Structures are given as C-alpha cells and as structure tokens.
Amino acid sequence: MTAENKYGPEEMCSLILPSFLLIKFNLLAMSNCLITSSDLLQGCEYKLGVCGPMLKFKSAVTNSFICSFVLISCGGNSSYTSNPFPENNIQPPANNPVLLSDISYGKTDRNKLDIYQPGSVCEENRPTVFYIHGGAFVGGDKKSSSITNYSNKIKEKAWNFVSINYRLVRHNPVLSPTFQAAFDGLVENNNIQSIDLAVANAAIAALEDTTDALNFLNDNADEYCIDMSRLGFWGVSAGAYTVLGAGYSLDNFGVDIPQPDVIVNFYGDLFQDSHLDFMEAPFITIHGDNDPTVDYQHALDLAAQADLVSVPYTFITIANGGHGGFDLEADVMPNDTSIMDTILSFLEAHLIGGTADYDTVTVSF
Template structure:
C-alpha cells in the first residue's frame, strides 16, 4: 500500500513538476548520465538503483515523460519511483529526449532508442538485467514507449546516436498511458486538438499540419509498425480524454491483438487525460510483476475507477 499512497500524493502534479525527483529510501540516484556522449542535457538520463545487494541483476523500468513533445523533463519521475518500490524492488531510469523546438521527428525516437542501447550496454556495470527492460510513458511519452514496443529492429528508426549501435533497442514490455497511436485517425470528434493546426504540437513534431504531412504522420504512428514479435502492452486510457481520443487506445489494442500480441486495455471510467485510482495502480504493478519478474498474476481488462 505504501507505493499506492506515494503515487496518490504525487501523480496530480506531474505535468507541472519541475523539481528533481528525490531518490526514495533504499535507492541511490545517478544523475545526468549522457547516453549519446554529445553533452546535450536533452540526451541524458537519471538512474535509480536499489541499494540492497542482490544475487541477480535488477529488472529495469524506464520512464519517458510527456508534454506534447515540446515540454517536460526527466525530473518528473515521482510516478516511476512509486512503481519501482512496489513489492520486490527494481531499478528505474528517467530520460530526457530532444523536444520539437530543437529537432523534429524522428529525433525523439532516435534518442529513446539510444538510451535503451546505452542502458543495455551498461547493464553489468549497474547490475541491471538487459533482458528485462520495461518502458512506461504518459501522453507524448506514451506515444514514444509504444514506438519502442513495436519498432525493435526497424532500421530506419534506430538512428546512429551513441557508441552502442551493436546493442538492441528492443524492450520487454510497454505501459502506454494515454499515448497517441495513429495520427491519421487522430482528428474529428473526441479531442480539442486540431491535427491540422500549423502551430499545434503535432505540426511541430512532423514538420507541418497533418493534412500536408500525412506520410510523415503515418511513419510517426505506432500502429504502422505492428508485427507478431512486438512486446506485450498494457494500454491505459480514460474514456473521456479530451486531448487524446479514447479511440486511439481501442485502435491500438485491436491492432495488437490482431497480430497476436499480448495487449491489455484498462479503461478509466469517466477518466480524463491522465487519471489515478488504486485499482489502476494495482494493475500497473501486476503487469510489471508478470513481465519483469515472471510472476503468475492476472491483469484484468476492462474499466477501473478514474478516482
């Protein structure tokens, strides 16, 4: 219950939080690890390691922040820290990536993949299990973790950043919290966001309004890349999300299941864009317990309270 209480206290302020998340009791934090080697603060990550000695390497949960690809920081990691303390401790990482005022797509996924390769290359040094790397993201971060989950081995999205191109960027499982999945079906009813707004977040990401950049929108959409060898997904989405339509979640879930990928859709009843409830957090923890620790636990689909 301790990790549920911690998340309940910190979750509502994540979008506005600018402070550096403190390492929780029993953990040490390694700050500003340069996963590319270029000295760019937007290409650095923080690593949270259990202080307890372990006979086996620690599974790792990597958090990718939201903010419409134009804002946000790795410092907003309180929700990650709450999750890694639940049950058997495991390691956590929170990473920065280049925002759209600095670089357009696919720079963001290039950065995320470089970070995964760096973590895998340094797994022995930090006692991490390179075969058990989960990714968790909210909103724009949900989009990026979904891309990580479905594009392992997609050469054109690997990039050439960092010193560890020999390492895989594949991940073990994905927790996608209200992330966009298909920009070509994003418009219409259900969102206050206009994908054809030339000054909007999506236009900044793909280089212009969607109506003029449909191929770029397709290439930036997770549903485009789904194959049977993709990672298992936990998809979390509020059915009243005013920013990313709930239909984005059902479309991704349907496409994954059609490809025989394990996908569990958890719907926040009357939930907006990011929400919190005890039953939701329990399912998130159970998902990690199953896929990172091999525990025989069930993660029910369906609705959960959003408060």
C-alpha cells in the same frame, strides 16, 4: 553523475581506528573527497570523506583509503562494500535507495538520464523499468512530479527505474539520416499530417534519443546493475507515443534496440498501428474515454491490432476520463485493487515470471 547525500554537512560520525588514532569524519557528498576512485565510487550513494581542514595526511595512500571507505552499500557492481573495521560493528543501513543523476547518454546537454536504484548490494543485474515523461514534445522533464511515486514503487520491487530527458521542439533537433528517413516515411504516409511538422520532428528525435539511451544502458549494463533481458518500457502521453514507437515501430526502419518484455502505455498512441507485429511485447493501456488530447479511438485501434497479431494486453478505460489526472491508488479495479497495483503486477509477471492477467475493463472514480 551525481549522488544524493542524505546527511547535512554538519552531521558527524566517529570512527575508531587502531588505538593510536581517533578521527571525526564529515559525511559529505563524494565530490568533496580529497581523493576519489571511480571504481570505488561508481554507483555509491555517499562515502565517508576526509574533508575537514583539521586533517592533513601526508600519505596519499591513507587519504585514498579513507576517502574510498564505503559507508553504505552501493548500487551497481561496486566490489568494495565490506566494513574494514568489523570490530566497531558499523553496519550500513539496509535498502537505502540510490539516485544516479544526470548521466550523459547522447550528443547534447539534453541527453541525460537518471537511474533510481534500490539500496541493496548488486548481487545480480536487476530488472529495469525505462520511463519516458510526457509534455507534447514541447515540455516535461525526467524529474516530473510523478517520478517520485513511480520510482518508489519500482524500487520497492528491488528493480531499477530509469528516467530520461530527450530533445524537444525548442531544441530544434537535427535528425540522423536513419531517423530522417523514418520522419520522411511517416509524413509521406500521412500518419502525422494533423501534427505540426516541428512537433513531428521532435517526436522522431525522441525516438532517436530513446535509442541512444537504451544502447548506452546496454553497453553499461553491468556498471549500473541492469538486466537488459528483463526490461520494461513505461511512457506517459508523448512518452507513451515514444515507448510504443520504440517497442513496435523502430524495427520497421531498420533500427535495432534492446527489446522490451512489457510496455506500460498511459494515454498514448502508436504512430502506425500496423507496426505492431505478431507476438511482440505485451502492453497495458490506461486511457480516458473522454480524452481531448489523444483520442480514445487510438487506444481502441491499438487493441484491435493487438488482437489481430496475437499480442496480449490489458486495457483499462477510465469512464469519462480526460487526459490523465487519474487516482492510480484508488481501489477501482473489479478485484478491489488499484490501477497502480494492477500495473505493478503486470510488470512483475513479465519481468520476473508468473501468470499475467489480461483484461479489458472500464472503471469509474
């Protein structure tokens, strides 16, 4: 895990200690501190580190104290957030977002995730949106260009946003026996016969990695201030295949994962529509009716299955839309709001509470 540092190594601040001592501190990444404490550093964006060559304390206690001093409020459940020198009126900046990057959740170097947190102190575990990037199972990354916008929108709600990397075709993923059985079942049922088998294998590996990531977050929920009972899935293209499969298909193969309260589907598809069962998580679909990559009919079929099993949904069709590239901020919805606002309202209704609007609409740009 790494932490973003918003200050350059040359920027300084002064802290007046008891009257006999005035020390200047460099604001550096916490990895540069002389002494670090994992309990104190966990989840913090940056710390006040005594890293300059001019300071050489003999006392390990003094070094540990200064290097552990929290300059700003921490994400996660760090308990060390108060200012030990209130007389100097040093206040942490409010709502300064935190990025916890490249956290290992699985067996390979590819199995890393990022957690974007609001900067407020964790007073109670937060709703969390779990995001999976697209790329046809051959490309893509957890830091794709859209991540900054999506994560910022979620952090404005004071929620967490988690983005994962998963194994792709080029990693030649080897499936565990459970997921190998899922792969064999899908191939046998001819549900993925039109897809290259290497891509199909990677698609199931993505489901396995998603399972590992969700179980990791569940096991470490308090550390990262995550409320797993208020969990949303969000996927784009191949990522949408994955979140739909995780939300609706895995239980058909005996795989138990933390269940989502809501799913955001950007032009994806469910491997087998019949996997969507009675009263499972509501979803919102955004799909172009001229999509050359994932046929629009798949979105229609998913909606029809949802009607059959009483799963509520919102279905936004982009007239003459292709495979993505939509302006999510344009006010194209019937109520003169944007698609992004509609998505955020849909998430909020299911993660926080309130009345959800379930609509089927076609919009044009």
